[in-house]
Amino acid sequence: MSPAAFWCWNACVHCWRLRPSDTGLKWNEVKMPDYNDDVKRVVDRLIEEQRKMLSGYKDHKNVDKKMFEEAMDPKHVAISLTGEPTLYNKLEDLIMEFHRRGMTTFLVTRGVRPDVILNLKEKPSQLYISMEAYNKEMYEWLNQPLVPNAWELTMETLKGLPEYGRPTVLRITLMKGINMDEKAINGFAKIVEIMQPTYIEPKGYMYVGASMLRLSRDNMPTHDEVRKFAEELSKATGYPIRSESKPSRIVLLSKLDKPIRFGKGCPEGWNSEY
Secondary structure, rough: OOOOOOOOOOOOOOOOOOHHHHHHOOOOOOOOOOOOOOOHHHHHHHHHHHHHHHHOOOOOOOOOHHHHHHHOOOEEEEEEOOOOOHHHOHHHHHHHHHHOOOOEEEEOOOOOOOHHHOOOOOOOEEEEEEEEEOHHHHHHHHOOOOOEEEEEEEEHHHHOOOOOOOEEEEEEEOOOOOOHHHHHHHHHHHHHHHHHOOOEEEEEOOOOHHHHHHHHHHOOOOHHHHHHHHHHHHHHHHOOOOEEEEEOOOOEOOOOOOOOOOOOOOOOOOEEEE
């Protein structure tokens, strides 16, 4: 889910969201209205819509009934980077409401709001920082900040994360021909040194949505190319490769011997999906 789909402090080249310039419409992308949503109602409606969306699959012959029932009672929620969720003025209340119901939360952000991220009294179960640039020059071109000092704000967030007290993830969206060379590996290794994340997730860019107006299919790396990047990043950081998913074109690195599980987790431990 996203509480801020139309608002963000970046206009990233690879983003699949439509921008005002793509639609001919105009709105203030960087200032989200101060909504007075009842967060209990927001969560109620999210669950209601999840169930409504899945209801038609109940009697399908290929649907596992146990899995269907589990999906009808969601236990995990991603507060997603569709827009910048830390712009939502009731983010902490929303996280608290999910936790009150026994749900785990995964907050995905660009890290541009250290004033919010580092001061949450109710922290998410796991925090994702999504990055594609490893220095300010690349950030200005690739992530196209809409506010001043966005790179410096991101660095401020990263510097506060070694003591965050929750699992953290550095997610790196990889674009072939843009941020996958040796310079990128060395640059991201420096980011890792600052952030000291629990996990690193190099993930291939997907040629979908409005990003097709700005990039090409050639920018979408294969899983083997993502894996090769992860191997080199592993050497540069000391984070071993723990798992991967070929369909998702993603590789997981961590210094942990065992993953931190939420809920039942995966009985096989670190799970490689082929």
